[in-house]
Amino acid sequence: MYIIIVGGGRVGYYLAKALLDEGHEILILEKSSTVCETVNEELGSICYRGDGCEASTLAQVGTGRADMLVAVTGEDEDNLVACQVAKHKFKVPRTIARIRNPSNEVLFKKLGVDVTISSTNVILEQIAEEVPTHPLIHLHEIRDKGLEIVEVKIPQGAATVGKALRDITLPQGTFLTLIVRRAQKPLVPEPGTILMADDQIIVVTDPASEQELRKALRGS
Amino acid sequence: MKIVIMGCGRVGARFAGLLESAGHNVTMLDTDSYSFRRLPSGFKGRALVGNGIDEEALKRAGIEHADVFVALTQGDNRNIMASQIAKRIFGVKRVICRIYDPLRQELYQNLGLEAISPTTIFADILMKKLEG
Numbered sequence: 051m052y053i054i055i056v057g058g059g060r061v062g063y064y065l066a067k068a069l070l071d072e073g074h075e076i077l078i079l080e081k082s083s084t085v086c087e088t089v090n091e092e093l094g095s096i097c098y099r100g101d102g103c104e105a106s107t108l109a110q111v112g113t114g115r116a117d118m119l120v121a122v123t124g125e126d127e128d129n130l131v132a133c134q135v136a137k138h139k140f141k142v143p144r145t146i147a148r149i150r151n152p153s154n155e156v157l158f159k160k161l162g163v164d165v166t167i168s169s170t171n172v173i174l175e176q177i178a179e180e181v182p183t184h185p186l187i188h189l190h191e192i193r194d195k196g197l198e199i200v201e202v203k204i205p206q207g208a209a210t211v212g213k214a215l216r217d218i219t220l221p222q223g224t225f226l227t228l229i230v231r232r233a234q235k236p237l238v239p240e241p242g243t244i245l246m247a248d249d250q251i252i253v254v255t256d257p258a259s260e261q262e263l264r265k266a267l268r269g270s
Numbered sequence: 271m272k273i274v275i276m277g278c279g280r281v282g283a284r285f286a287g288l289l290e291s292a293g294h295n296v297t298m299l300d301t302d303s304y305s306f307r308r309l310p311s312g313f314k315g316r317a318l319v320g321n322g323i324d325e326e327a328l329k330r331a332g333i334e335h336a337d338v339f340v341a342l343t344q345g346d347n348r349n350i351m352a353s354q355i356a357k358r359i360f361g362v363k364r365v366i367c368r369i370y371d372p373l374r375q376e377l378y379q380n381l382g383l384e385a386i387s388p389t390t391i392f393a394d395i396l397m398k399k400l401e402g
Contacts, residue, residue, distance in 0.1 A: 127350070131350055157358070
């Protein structure tokens with residue numbers, strides 16, 4: 051794939067390095083000449099000096115044939131404009147923006163950016179995973195489908211411990227996919243499966259049903 | 271009319287003065303309070319420190335009840351983003367955005383933003399003067 055990365059800072063640099071290793075054609079657009087030189091010395095001539103928000107620069111690097119543009123500068127507004135110019139002027143099929151302010155996610159989606167990545171949110175999710183008492187952990191969002199994969203842990207003494215799955219009413223559109231049980235192989239949930247304390251249940255759900263799902267599985 | 275202006279530079283401050291003389295209710299938004307020194311003496315509108323690409327700052331500036339939003343900071347991208355927030359999130363009826371880069375101005379004009387490029391306009395004026 052031909053992937054254009056806007057911003058040659060730390061994020062852009064390591065992203066380019068990883069994608070080059072996977073065999074992709076990579077081009078970094080970077081405003082600063084010194085940053086550009088460093089990248090070119092270390093990764094080979096893949097950095098082009100220019101403003102990734104300018105249509106003329108994007109035209110020079112053949113954005114029209116790019117499969118993807120990833121904007122990872124430190125400024126949300128620059129990342130938004132780079133993605134919008136790529137999308138509307140050059141019809142790039144996939145645009146991805148890094149965002150600093152998590153509340154910009156909704157706006158960026160509304161304005162046509164395909165994927166947003168908020169480092170703040172990523173770290174928050176990681177923290178949630180590390181906190182053992184956290185009742186529901188977000189594992190993966192299924193983009194554009196309004197679904198997500200979450201993990202629900204059954205605590206000691208929960209009202210649902212010892213109950214069979216057929217006796218538990220789940221919210222509509224929720225699917226239990228896997229039960230990870232201590233010292234056992236993961237098992238596929240069946241109506242007769244009995245819940246045990248410390249079970250980790252992997253569930254596909256609609257984000258709006260999270261609370262109801264948690265209550266159904268944990269009894270509170 | 272209620273008008274929110276983002277960016278209190280020379281143009282923003284002068285425009286605010288003109289609007290006020292015409293009887294409009296003006297709120298200025300700028301990230302640097304020092305820039306408010308440019309406002310005409312006796313300016314009765316509000317001057318708030320805040321970033322126009324932040325929804326909270328825009329709300330404090332009264333964007334929800336504004337009839338007009340004008341983006342006049344030095345940054346094209348900042349103006350573009352703030353204008354799109356005003357239009358798409360808050361539904362402000364009239365949004366005007368300054369974009370120095372003529373190519374970007376053309377693109378966003380096509381995307382439905384009322385965008386003005388002072389670069390194109392001033393270059394045209396100079397050309398007319400010379401050709402007399």
